[in-house]
Amino acid sequence: MSIAIQEELAAYCRDVARRAKQAAAELAQARGEQKNAWLRQSARRLREQTDRILQANAVDLAAASQHGLTDAQIDRLRLNPKRIEEMAIGLEEVAALPDPVGEIIESSVRPNGLEVMKVRVPLGVVFFIYESRPNVTADAAAICVKSGNAVILRGGKEAAASSQVLVEILQQGLIEQGLPENALHYVQTPDRAAVGHFLSLAEYIDVAIPRGGESLIRRVAAEARMPVIKHFTGNCHVYVDATADLEMAERLTINAKCQRMGVCNACESLLVHVAVAEAFLPRIGVALRARGIELRADERSRALLGEEGVRPATEEDYAAEFLGPILSVKVVDTLDEAIEHINRYGSHHTDAIVTQDLASARRFAARVDSSAVMINASTRFNDGYQFGLGAEIGISTDKFHARGPCGLKELMTYKWVVYGEGHCRE
Amino acid sequence: MSIAIQEELAAYCRDVARRAKQAAAELAQARGEQKNAWLRQSARRLREQTDRILQANAVDLAAASQHGLTDAQIDRLRLNPKRIEEMAIGLEEVAALPDPVGEIIESSVRPNGLEVMKVRVPLGVVFFIYESRPNVTADAAAICVKSGNAVILRGGKEAAASSQVLVEILQQGLIEQGLPENALHYVQTPDRAAVGHFLSLAEYIDVAIPRGGESLIRRVAAEARMPVIKHFTGNCHVYVDATADLEMAERLTINAKCQRMGVCNACESLLVHVAVAEAFLPRIGVALRARGIELRADERSRALLGEEGVRPATEEDYAAEFLGPILSVKVVDTLDEAIEHINRYGSHHTDAIVTQDLASARRFAARVDSSAVMINASTRFNDGYQFGLGAEIGISTDKFHARGPCGLKELMTYKWVVYGEGHCRE
Numbered sequence: 001m002s003i004a005i006q007e008e009l010a011a012y013c014r015d016v017a018r019r020a021k022q023a024a025a026e027l028a029q030a031r032g033e034q035k036n037a038w039l040r041q042s043a044r045r046l047r048e049q050t051d052r053i054l055q056a057n058a059v060d061l062a063a064a065s066q067h068g069l070t071d072a073q074i075d076r077l078r079l080n081p082k083r084i085e086e087m088a089i090g091l092e093e094v095a096a097l098p099d100p101v102g103e104i105i106e107s108s109v110r111p112n113g114l115e116v117m118k119v120r121v122p123l124g125v126v127f128f129i130y131e132s133r134p135n136v137t138a139d140a141a142a143i144c145v146k147s148g149n150a151v152i153l154r155g156g157k158e159a160a161a162s163s164q165v166l167v168e169i170l171q172q173g174l175i176e177q178g179l180p181e182n183a184l185h186y187v188q189t190p191d192r193a194a195v196g197h198f199l200s201l202a203e204y205i206d207v208a209i210p211r212g213g214e215s216l217i218r219r220v221a222a223e224a225r226m227p228v229i230k231h232f233t234g235n236c237h238v239y240v241d242a243t244a245d246l247e248m249a250e251r252l253t254i255n256a257k258c259q260r261m262g263v264c265n266a267c268e269s270l271l272v273h274v275a276v277a278e279a280f281l282p283r284i285g286v287a288l289r290a291r292g293i294e295l296r297a298d299e300r301s302r303a304l305l306g307e308e309g310v311r312p313a314t315e316e317d318y319a320a321e322f323l324g325p326i327l328s329v330k331v332v333d334t335l336d337e338a339i340e341h342i343n344r345y346g347s348h349h350t351d352a353i354v355t356q357d358l359a360s361a362r363r364f365a366a367r368v369d370s371s372a373v374m375i376n377a378s379t380r381f382n383d384g385y386q387f388g389l390g391a392e393i394g395i396s397t398d399k400f401h402a403r404g405p406c407g408l409k410e411l412m413t414y415k416w417v418v419y420g421e422g423h424c425r426e
Numbered sequence: 427m428s429i430a431i432q433e434e435l436a437a438y439c440r441d442v443a444r445r446a447k448q449a450a451a452e453l454a455q456a457r458g459e460q461k462n463a464w465l466r467q468s469a470r471r472l473r474e475q476t477d478r479i480l481q482a483n484a485v486d487l488a489a490a491s492q493h494g495l496t497d498a499q500i501d502r503l504r505l506n507p508k509r510i511e512e513m514a515i516g517l518e519e520v521a522a523l524p525d526p527v528g529e530i531i532e533s534s535v536r537p538n539g540l541e542v543m544k545v546r547v548p549l550g551v552v553f554f555i556y557e558s559r560p561n562v563t564a565d566a567a568a569i570c571v572k573s574g575n576a577v578i579l580r581g582g583k584e585a586a587a588s589s590q591v592l593v594e595i596l597q598q599g600l601i602e603q604g605l606p607e608n609a610l611h612y613v614q615t616p617d618r619a620a621v622g623h624f625l626s627l628a629e630y631i632d633v634a635i636p637r638g639g640e641s642l643i644r645r646v647a648a649e650a651r652m653p654v655i656k657h658f659t660g661n662c663h664v665y666v667d668a669t670a671d672l673e674m675a676e677r678l679t680i681n682a683k684c685q686r687m688g689v690c691n692a693c694e695s696l697l698v699h700v701a702v703a704e705a706f707l708p709r710i711g712v713a714l715r716a717r718g719i720e721l722r723a724d725e726r727s728r729a730l731l732g733e734e735g736v737r738p739a740t741e742e743d744y745a746a747e748f749l750g751p752i753l754s755v756k757v758v759d760t761l762d763e764a765i766e767h768i769n770r771y772g773s774h775h776t777d778a779i780v781t782q783d784l785a786s787a788r789r790f791a792a793r794v795d796s797s798a799v800m801i802n803a804s805t806r807f808n809d810g811y812q813f814g815l816g817a818e819i820g821i822s823t824d825k826f827h828a829r830g831p832c833g834l835k836e837l838m839t840y841k842w843v844v845y846g847e848g849h850c851r852e
Contacts, residue, residue, distance in 0.1 A: 025769075029792060102792075108814050114803060116813050123825055206825055227653075227826040248848040255850035343451075365843045366455060366528075377540060377846025386851070387542050387842065388534050399549055399632055399839045400653040401827035413825045416813065417791045420803025422674040424681035425812070 009189065013197035016152060016185050017125065017204035023180035024124045024150040030179055032099035035146050038177040039095035043088035045169045046138070050084050052165060057134065059161040067158045069132070072262060076133045077159055087138045087166075090391055094142040097390045100408045101148045115419040120412050122148030124206035127198050128393065129220060131212045132156030137163045139391045141170050141184055147408040150180070152205070154187040154195060156212075164188070195220070202226040207411070211394045229406060232397040233321040234264030234349035236379040239338040239364070241355035242275040248376065249276075249354040250284055255378040256352060258291050262323045264395060265350045265372075265382040269318060269328040271338045272301070277331045281305050288327060297329035305329070318345040335360050339367045346370065349397055350382040371397065371404035435615065439623035442578060442611050443551065443630035449606035450550045450576040456605055458525035461572050464603040465521035469514035471595045472564070476510050478591060483560065485587040493584045495558070498688060502559045503585055513564045513592075516817055520568040523816045526834045527574040541845040546838050548574030550632035553624050554819065555646060557638040558582030563589045565817045567596050567610055573834040576606070578631070580613040580621060582638075590614070621646070628652040633837070637820050655832060658823040659747040660690030660775035662805040665764040665790070667781035668701040674802065675702075675780040676710055681804040682778060684717050688749050690821060691776045691798075691808040695744060695754040697764045698727070703757045707731050714753060723755035731755070744771040761786050765793045772796065775823055776808040797823065797830035 046053065057079040064074045100120055107117040126149045130136050137155055144151035155163040167186040174181050187194055199208060202225035209229045210220035221228050238256050240249040256267035272280055281304035288295060289309070296313040297305055310329075317328040318341070332338045342351050352374035353364040361375045372382040382404060384392025389407030396402040402410035472479065483505040490500045529546040536542060552575045556562050563581055570577035581589040593612040600607050613620055625634060628651035635655045636646035647654050664682050666675040682693035698706055707730040714721060715735070722739040723731055736755075743754045744767070758764045768777050778800035779790040787801045798808040808830060810818025815833030822828045828836035 025793075025795070110812065110814055114807060114812070227824075245848070251848060251850055259851055361845075367451075369451070370841065372842040372844060375843070375845045377844050377849040378851050380851040381540060381844060381846070381849065382842070386536065386540070387844075388536055398653075403839055404842050413827075413829055415796065416798040416808070416830050417801070418798060418803050418807060418813075419787075419801045420807070422671070422677060423803040423807065424677055425685055425804050425806040 006193070009191055009193055010197050012189070013194055014201060014204075016187070017198060017201040019182040020125045020150040020152055020185055021204040023182035024122065024148075026180040027145065027150055027183050028101065028122045028148045030148070032101075034177045034179055035099070036095040038173045038179055039091045039142055039146065041173040041176070042170050043091040043095075045172065046084055046088040046091070046166075049165075049169055050081055053084055053162065053169075054079060054081075056161040056165040060159050064158060069158060073132065073158070077162075079134055079162060083135065087135050090135070090139055091142050094146050094390050097146065097408065099146070100412060105414055112423060113421065114423050117417045118414050119417050120409070121415050123411055123413050124149060125204055126151045126411060127154070127205045127208045127226075128152070129154045129195060129208070129210045129212070129216065130156065132158035134159045134162040134166060136211070137166045137186075138170065140393050141167070143391045143393055143408055144411060145179070145183055147411045149206075149411050150183045150185075152185045152187060152198060154198070157190045160188075160190070196223055199224040199226075209393055209406075227401065229394065229396050229402055229410070230398050231264070231394040233347045234266070234395075234397075235268045235319065235321045235345065235347040236265055236350040236352075237269045237271055237342050237346055238267050238352045238354065238379065239271040239332075239342070240273060240276060240280055241335060241353055241357060241360050242273040243356040243360065244273075244276060244280075244354040245356060246276060246280050246283070249280060250287055252352065252354055252376070252378050253284055254287055254291065256380055257288065257293060257327055259378070259380050261325060263380075264321075265379050266323070267327065267352075267379050268320065268322050269330070269345070271330050271332050271341060273335070273338070274300070274331050274333050277301070277304055281329070281331075285310075292325050294326045295329055296326065298331060300331040301329045321347065335363060339364060343367075343369050347397065349395070350374065350379040352377065352379050371395070432619070435617055435619060436623050438615070439620055440627060440630075442613070443624060443627040445608040446551045446576040446578055446611055447630040449608035450548065450574075452606040453571065453576055453609050454527065454548050454574045456574070458527075460603045460605055461525070462521040464599045464605055465517045465568055465572065467599040467602070468596050469517040469521075471598065472510055472514045472517070472592075475591075475595055476507055479510055479588065479595075480505060480507075482587040482591040486585050490584060495584060499558065499584070503588075505560055505588060509561065513561050516561070516565055517568050520572050520816050523572065523834065525572070526838060531840055538849060539847065540849050543843045544840050545843050546835070547841050549837055549839050550575060551630055552577045552837060553580070553631045553634045554578070555580045555621060555634070555636045555638070555642065556582065558584035560585045560588040560592060562637070563592045564596065566819050567593070569817045569819055569834055570837060571605070571609055573837045575837050576609045576611075578611045578613060578624060580624070583616045586616070622649055625650040625652070635819055635832075653827065655820065655822050655828055655836070656824050657690070657820040659773045660692070660821075660823075661694050661745065661747045661771065661773040662691055662775055663695045663697055663768050663772055663777040664693050664805065665697040665758075665768070665777070665779045666699060666702060666706055667761060667779055667783060667786050668699040669782040669786065670699075670702060670706075670780040671782060672702060672706050672709070675706060676713055678778065678780055678802070678804050679710055680713055680717065682806055683714065683719060683753055685804070685806050687751060689806075690747075691805050692749070693753065693778075693805050694746065694748050695756070695771070697756050697758050697767060699761070699764070700726070700757050700759050703727070703730055707755070707757075711736075718751050720752045721755055722752065724757060726757040727755045747773065761789060765790060769793075769795050773823060774825075775821070776800065776805040778803065778805050797821070
């Protein structure tokens with residue numbers, strides 16, 4: 001790349017970021033009714049322009065094999081009228097959420113009469129880097145703008161044509177509703193250097209959110225000069241306690257493992273208390289293998305699962321996020337052994353216990369250090385929609401600022417607003 | 427430094443951090459009564475061991491000139507029975523705060539019956555790097571432990587002897603109350619390389635908090651592999667609106683500027699609406715100059731302040747945190763010009779308006795992008811004690827995670843705890 005082109009790219013990125021920052025200041029003051037009207041109007045336009053969206057999507061699909069996408073990736077890229085309708089409904093659901101801007105989170109009147117309020121305000125500008133799923137474009141734009149943030153979208157090149165049309169449709173309504181047109185940017189250049197430029201612009205961009213492979217996230221975390229909300233792996237566990245209802249345990253394990261395997265909140269490891277191992281492992285083994293799941297287990301589990309076709313589990317297996325039809329299995333002697341195993345090998349994402357014992361449930365919930373702890377519920381519920389946050393922009397594996405599903409509030413900060421009557425400090 | 431010594435230092439830091447992480451897991455489960463008993467017992471011990479503390483402090487004071495401390499720094503380093511009593515009271519005040527660990531911040535029952543709770547939990551291990559004020563040692567230890575976090579304290583070498591004794595006193599009670607002894611570490615080596623080692627240990631340390639000069643904070647932010655809560659400069663403003671009560675405006679301006687000049691929430695810049703400039707500037711000029719404050723002003727202000735002895739203000743003056751007896755002054759034509767000036771030149775720390783107009787107050791509060799916005803109150807109130815947070819570990823100038831005074835909650839995160847009855851995802 002010539003120096004002139006490099007400089008042009010840097011200037012383009014700086015200009016986009018600067019305009020986003022200006023728009024953010026204005027957007028932070030917009031009324032909820034403006035933002036909601038924009039969301040509902042955009043939903044209508046998505047429906048009306050279904051043909052146009054599908055034409056653009058066809059361009060992406062035609063180039064998919066050239067980009068080396070797998071069948072699963074092509075499936076996620078593919079739009080159809082039903083998926084466009086779901087996108088439209090998604091926008092309407094975000095419109096229906098209460099406006100979070102200006103909410104008083106806490107307040108107190110101090111003994112001297114000073115009124116102290118902690119008020120929720122937008123972060124400012126979000127830089128969102130994501131994989132090739134067009135529906136993510138609509139979701140991200142919706143929750144960023146609803147939370148009062150300008151957003152710079154950097155989608156995968158595999159969905160470039162689809163995303164471009166979706167963003168055009170979303171941008172149309174901004175000016176009509178009196179919202180700043182620069183609230184929503186789609187980075188068009190395929191040049192990967194653009195990401196580096198944006199990550200250097202901390203004076204304009206308040207948070208970077210990478211979603212995709214681990215190498216992308218590590219690169220963004222290393223390069224960014226602004227805070228990053230990271231979404232790393234999900235090595236999630238189901239632990240079947242000594243008092244578990246084994247029928248429930250079977251259902252939950254199968255749901256957590258098999259309902260959707262390529263996602264971060266799918267189960268990757270099954271721990272079974274020794275007291276129920278003999279009763280539970282043979283039946284779950286049959287059920288999982290009937291669904292094509294390969295088991296990798298410790299010696300005690302293998303003895304109960306039938307050693308044929310069950311490989312001994314390695315340390316790496318216990319630490320792995322398989323994202324596919326493999327499950328590691330282990331028998332534990334105590335609840336605390338399960339908790340220690342999860343905290344050691346897990347990725348602090350989502351872990352479930354199946355138990356009928358109150359003390360076990362409370363101890364597991366308190367001591368498992370994960371973004372979500374499920375008691376008698378599938379790991380698959382760790383999700384913004386399922387938690388009632390509306391849409392989500394990702395599931396944070398950080399402990400800082402945002403943990404677990406990131407909806408509107410997770411894209412926000414607060415300011416202190418203090419009313420006095422001429423108060424001076426002694 | 428030889429390689430052997432470097433390796434020894436790295437191993438020491440790693441060992442401290444690892445033990446702190448273990449202690450943090452235990453401390454997160456400690457009961458409030460254990461932590462509060464420790465705080466109150468420590469307060470008693472500080473009082474009982476006043477002589478021992480003063481002897482250690484005398485060692486630091488004797489070495490102060492050797493370290494090149496200014497008179498103001500020596501004053502902050504100096505302990506006396508009154509200041510030790512204040513430290514003890516500080517611990518008792520933290521003991522009196524509600525325990526934040528386990529608080530349910532939000533909850534909902536989803537339509538499918540799933541009970542979703544967002545529960546406040548400690549971050550884990552805090553690495554705190556701070557200047558040479560011994561009382562900060564006690565404050566930081568108190569709020570870290572109360573919020574369920576282990577803490578690694580790295581105090582300035584100028585207060586090493588005093589801090590060492592204070593930490594010994596605080597550590598004594600940990601085991602007696604059944605709290606993990608590794609919850610509280612004081613880094614003894616004067617070797618600055620130790621800071622670098624700790625900043626690399628993201629697997630053990632959850633947040634780094636540097637407090638001190640800008641170069642220290644920049645170094646920590648650049649090197650840290652974990653999140654950092656930063657505390658940069660405070661270029662704070664008082665804006666006197668067209669409808670201000672001028673007597674109140676004079677009191678507030680003097681309080682904000684003069685009550686304590688070397689602190690981050692002191693006023694550095696005065697903006698005056700043109701409608702009251704003629705009435706206000708001459709009187710505030712007299713009052714400020716009587717207190718030894720040098721004024722640097724724009725031409726319109728100089729004409730009203732009397733040009734002799736009032737230097738023309740430069741761009742740098744408007745951007746400066748003087749931390750001393752200098753104030754920049756400017757006349758503005760509108761409220762919005764004041765807001766724009768503050769957002770452009772300020773440091774987003776603390777900014778005040780003096781006004782009797784409701785719309786002005788609301789517009790200023792909404793549009794000034796600062797950690798704290800004061801309406802008819804001095805900038806000096808941006809402080810954890812004043813806001814009712816109890817002690818504070820600093821005032822964050824970040825917009826992410828924590829903004830403004832950092833008390834107990836700002837050292838915490840949350841986890842999602844979900845109760846079901848065998849819920850599976852469709």
